[in-house]
Amino acid sequence: MGQLASALVIVIVGVLGCACYFYGSNFLLDKLLPSKNKPYDVVARNLRIAGYIRPWLFLGPAFLALGFYLVYPVVESFRLSFFGRSGEVFVGLSNYAWLFNSDEFYQAFKNNMLWLIVVPTAATFFGLIIAVMTDRIWWGNIAKSLIFMPMAISFIGASVIWKFIYDFRSGDDPQIGLLNAVVVFFGGDPQPWITLPFWNNFFLMVILVWIQTGFAMVILSAALRGIPDETVEAAVLDGANGFQIFYKIMVPQIWGTIAVVWTTITILVLKVFDIVLAMTNGQWGTQVLANEMFDWMFRGGGDFGRGAVVAIVIMVLVVPIMVWNIRRANAEMEGR
Amino acid sequence: MVQSSKRSPLTWLVHATVLFLVVIWTIPTAGLFISSIRDKDQLSVSGWWTALSTSEQRMVTRVTVPKKPLQEDGLYVLTGNVFEDNKQGIVTRFGDSSLRPSEFESGKVAELKRELTLTVLANGDYKMTSPKAFSSRGKRIFYTAEIPPRFTLDNYREVLGSEGLGKSFLNSLTVTIPATIIPILVAAFAAYALAWMQFPGKALFIAAVVGLLVVPLQMSLIPLLRSYNFIGDIFGVGSKGYLGVWLAHMGFGLPLAIYLLRNYIAGLPREIIESARVDGATDFDIFRKIVLPLSFPALASFAIFQFLWVWNDLLIAMVFLGNNPDELVLTGRLRELLGSRGGNWEILTASAFITIIVPLCVFFGLQRFLVRGLLTGSVK
DSSP states (O other): OHHHHHHHHHHHHHHHHHHHHHHHHHHHHHHHSOOSSSOHHHHHHHHHHHHHHHHHHHHHHHHHHHIIIIIHHHHHHHHHTTBOTTSOSBOTTHHHHHHHTOHHHHHHHHHHHHHHHHHHHHHHHHHHHHHHHHTTSTTHHHHHHHHHGGGGSOHHHHHHHHHHHTOOOOTTSOOOSHHHHHHHHTTOOOOOGGGSTTHHHHHHHHHHHHHHHHHHHHHHHHHHHTSOHHHHHHHHHTTOOHHHIIIIIIHHHTHHHHHHHHHHHHHHHHHOOHHHHHHTTTTTTTOOHHHHHHHHHHGGGOOHHHHHHHHHHHHHHHHHHHHHHHHHHHHHHHHO | OOOSOTTOHHHHHHHHHHHHHHHHHHHHHHHHHHHHTBOHHHHTTSOGGGTTSOEEEEEEEEOOOOSSOEEETTEEEEEEESOOSSOOOEEEEEESSSSSTTOEETTSEEEOGGGOEEEEOTTSEEEEEESSOOOSSOOEEEEEEEEOOOBOSHHHHHHHHTTOHHHHHHHHHHHHHHHHHHHHHHHHHHHHHHHHOOOTTHHHHHHHHHHHTTOOHHHHHHHHHHHHHHHHHHHTSOSOSHHHHHHHHHHHHHHHHHHHHHHHHHTSOHHHHHHHHHTTOOHHHIIIIIIHHHTHHHHHHHHHHHHHHHHHOOHHHHHHSOOOTTTOOHHHHHHHHHHHTTTOHHHHHHHHHHHHHHHHHHHHHSHHHHHHHHHHHHTO
């Protein structure tokens, strides 16, 4: 309880601190460059200078935090990728040489590619069909809410939930994992799903698809509602059936949104690490880049050089999406 | 939506498919919850979908020998009940050796070695007789019983207490509350500046925020760990602690916060802000008195995102908070339990449910804001 009280005190101190900063700095600016009861030319000059300074007072804290937590680390990671274990000895390209000769890295890279293909595709696909179907039924909102729910669950919580489903009992013991129970019910042999080579990757991906489908559904559902009714009505008059309306009229009109959903999930997939850490910790051929990077940060006291190299690989994979996002945002602002 | 007729087969197909998908999507969580309130002996031998049916269990108990021997008709007698605790059930078969644990039917009198006799009744009462005094170490009774479904909160009691989830819950709250509230203020000011103030480099700054939205956390970990160690050394304090975690969450949450809030604030009616300017209000006044109250929905949206993200985060807490049992947040504790109590599903299911209950409440309570936030964040 004392701890919680101190957290609340921190909230109050933090919020007051922020408020004091913004209030105080603006007050100071107004005092130093007064804009009242002065000759016109002084007022005009003061207002102009204050106009230059004030945005930076507003932006200051955010600017510093973004710089320290995101911009500087990107540069620093790049630098560290040329340095040794503890980041002090320059080793040239040897971390990169290690990377491209490491089977472990290839395994992780290959798995990550698999994740990148399967998860965004599956989540967007399910999201789209659920969005289309729930729009037509009276209990659609309840259904949406339930399918959206896993989004609130942590990756680690979701891992426990699914590990329970994949649970495996050898021999004739009754299976308490749902998947094996279903398999046994239909006369199959129970399997230790998360150690099955290759296929276990897909069982891990299911977890992320389960979490992300709700996100895709919400966004796509809003986009579908934005489709002008006339286009659909015209298609109906021309005798199009339900599937034709969906593929030829609706989907082409929401391509932009599908792309946004797809890339957002792609970014998430690149960063996913909790699920692999909790389910297998990269064993049985399920390693992915983010977990590999985390591994190198701490393995044997930590190898910052190799960790940084893996991080750079993740970053390089993100860059195309980043560029596309920035261009899209710029185009949008010009259109405003 | 245009529909030809309400009862077309396609409509039924849609209903059935959606129902099927909803069931698939909810069953995992439902299974977790049902399992977490089941008796742990039942949980480990039968699937949660059988939770409401009677389960047959093979169990063993050791008879307790009283200090004062009880005699009846010249024979030493021992009595008791095989269901030691408050469990109820019906004994169907019993036996005295692990080789033949269900040799006798309940109610029968079994003649054992050394002139011992044993009877176990269906309700669990047993009676053992012997011509000689019992040794202090009692014999074992094996029995097969039909146990009715039993639900309990014991699992929760255990994980909150001895497994330390109660402490972790507090730690999670301690991390989450400041890490949710403080970034909002910082981001709101920045968002206002980016939306309504003119200064050189504004477009570049906005582009940078959009770019930073997708920078993977992994890029930041190693440099930040080094910086934290460095700063900790200078001030002679440990590099791991709440302050570092709060600030890290603020840093990582800011791009989304600024982006969301800027989109919203830029969409406010120009006339309101212009007319306030004409009336001589400074930017600070406009922000405080007009923009901040009007942006409440956007602030709420971001607060929910940030809350869910911080509460559910494992990586930042693991790297910047340390791994002592006292310092673990819920996600970290759950991960640790997955390693140390991997097979004890009663512990894992109850712990997992405690971990996800707060986000689920926030989710169902404030879904409206969450959806609105997602839409401003992605579609615009």
